[in-house]
Amino acid sequence: MVRPEDTDLFQPAWWQRGWMRGSRFAKVLNMAEVTNLLTVRDERGRLGPPAKDAEDVSASGDLSSDLINGMACDDAIVRTVAGLACSDAPPDLILTEIAMPDHVQHDYGYESRAAHWSLATADLLVGFLVQQIQRAGRQDDFAFAIASDHGHSPIETAIYPDAVLPGVLWETEGSTLHVAVRDEADRREADRRLAEFGVESAESTHVPEALRSRVATYIAPPGHAFEETPAAGHDGRPTGQPAYISSHGLKPGTPADDRFCIFAGAGIPDAVVPSAAAEQFCPTLAAILGLPDTDGDNGLL
Numbered sequence: 001m002v003r004p005e006d007t008d009l010f011q012p013a014w015w016q017r018g019w020m021r022g023s024r025f026a027k028v029l030n031m032a033e034v035t036n037l038l039t040v041r042d043e044r045g046r047l048g049p050p051a052k053d054a055e056d057v058s059a060s061g062d063l064s065s066d067l068i069n070g071m072a073c074d075d076a077i078v079r080t081v082a083g084l085a086c087s088d089a090p091p092d093l094i095l096t097e098i099a100m101p102d103h104v105q106h107d108y109g110y111e112s113r114a115a116h117w118s119l120a121t122a123d124l125l126v127g128f129l130v131q132q133i134q135r136a137g138r139q140d141d142f143a144f145a146i147a148s149d150h151g152h153s154p155i156e157t158a159i160y161p162d163a164v165l166p167g168v169l170w171e172t173e174g175s176t177l178h179v180a181v182r183d184e185a186d187r188r189e190a191d192r193r194l195a196e197f198g199v200e201s202a203e204s205t206h207v208p209e210a211l212r213s214r215v216a217t218y219i220a221p222p223g224h225a226f227e228e229t230p231a232a233g234h235d236g237r238p239t240g241q242p243a244y245i246s247s248h249g250l251k252p253g254t255p256a257d258d259r260f261c262i263f264a265g266a267g268i269p270d271a272v273v274p275s276a277a278a279e280q281f282c283p284t285l286a287a288i289l290g291l292p293d294t295d296g297d298n299g300l301l
Helices: 016-022 031-037 049-058 063-085 100-108 113-135 184-195 209-214 278-289
Strands: 143-147 157-159 170-173 176-180 200-202 215-219 224-226 261-265
Touching (some): 100 113, 113 143
Antiparallel strands (some): 143 261
C-alpha cells in the first residue's frame, strides 16, 4: 500500500473509510496512521468531481446495494485517473486499483457468475481509461502496468486463531496467519496447537529481519482460511463455516495463487512471457520509469 507521505497527490481507496474504522484488520499500527490513510492530499487541486463521488458513495452505508456501490466507486476512481492523465499537469506515476473483483470473489465464490461479471466490468474500466488517453492524443506518453495482487481459491472451513490460541496477538490474510511470539517456547506451542488443524509453519523471510524471531508465519491447509471468531452465535468451536467462501494468502507456489500481469503502451515491446517471479514486477516497472534497480533483481525488460 502506498504511503501518503511519499506522494504529492493521494486519494484514499474508497473501501478504506468504513473498513479501517469498523474492523480489527486495519493493516496499520495505530490510529494516527489510519487518519493519515483516510486524508486526501491534493495541494494543487487536481482531483475533480469523480473522486468526491466515490467518497460520497462509499460513505452511504447502504449495504443493500453494496455491489452497485462498489462498482460505482471503482468507476469513479478510474474516471479520476483518466482525468488526471489527460489533464494539463499529469502526474509522472499514477497508482490505483479496481477493488470489486476481490470483494465479489470473497462473497460469491471463485469462478462464480458474479466473479466473471466483476472481472468483465474491470476489463471495461481499463478499456475506458485507454480510450480516454487515446482520445486525448496521449497514447505515446503513457505505459500501463496491469496486475492482480493475488489469486483466489474456494474456502470450505474457517479456522479461528483466537479460539486455538486464546490471548495471543495474531493477524491474518486469508490462508496466511502471523502470530506474535516472545521466544522459541511460544513458537513451539503455537506450532503444536495449530498443527492439530493441519496448519503448516512457514518461513518469515518476508518479515523484516530484525523482527523475524518475534513473528511466526503459518499456512492453512487447502480449503481452509483463518478468520476472526463470529461475533454472534459462536459455539466455541475452533473451526466453522467461513464468512468468505473464497480467499487468498495461499501457500507459496500454489497454482490458485498465480497472478497475471500486462505491461503495454509506450516503449513496451510485444512479447509473451509464460511465467515470471513476483519479484520481477518492481524492477520491470522501474525500468519502464527509467529508475535505477536498487535491489539487483532482474526485470522482464
